Ligand code: SIN
């Protein structure tokens with residue numbers, strides 16, 4: 001799949017594109033069906049919330065789960081990734097964020113490239129995220145908030161926060177956020193399961209905790225251009241991947257054929 005000229009212009013201007021219904025209800029059912037078993041595993045790839053122990057992030061499912069391997073090679077994600085990043089890509093990071101009902105904790109304001117640069121020595125912000133909503137994301141269950149246009153500032157100085165949540169993050173201070181929001185405002189794209197949000201590695205974003213009775217499961221595929229591979233291997237392999245092989249695309253109906261062959 002390729003984005004339209006209008007979507008490309010919006011991405012350039014605002015730093016994100018929101019696409020409702022990128023995946024069908026059947027495809028989302030295939031993806032969601034795998035999540036309980038993934039979250040139930042006792043393995044380091046499941047990073048848990050500090051207080052509740054619920055899964056905050058499941059990392060690297062595409063390396064040990066067949067459905068998510070297909071998601072990581074899906075033409076509706078990787079086609080736009082190659083287009084937006086301008087060349088072949090590999091998967092730098094793959095996660096399913098749980099943001100569990102009542103227990104899902106905050107994600108402080110940050111840029112992803114801040115972490116990729118500081119921790120992984122990624123040379124340029126030529127990586128970005130392709131998010132797929134597995135649940136409805138509404139105003140109550142901690143939607144991702146983005147500051148439109150903030151990607152144009154490039155890498156913003158940040159501080160390493162090791163204490164606010166169970167997951168370390170390079171976070172941006174309140175004065176900078178105040179200024180960025182005065183310029184660009186805040187958006188929080190909401191939509192049903194199957195919606196997709198593609199966002200720039202330098203766009204400033206975060207999300208509040210989830211006090212609602214609804215889980216907010218979202219898959220985040222981070223694609224990086226193969227000529228922009230990371231240079232430092234400080235973080236575990238399941239968080240910052242070291243296989244820089246260009247992704248080869250699956251067929252567009254790969255999730256449906258997976259379901260059919262699993263039923264046989
Ligand atoms: C992230 O910024 O990586 C995740 C934020 C969220 O899932 O709300």
Ligand code: MN
Nearest residue numbers: 110111112205
């Ligand atoms: Mn992020």
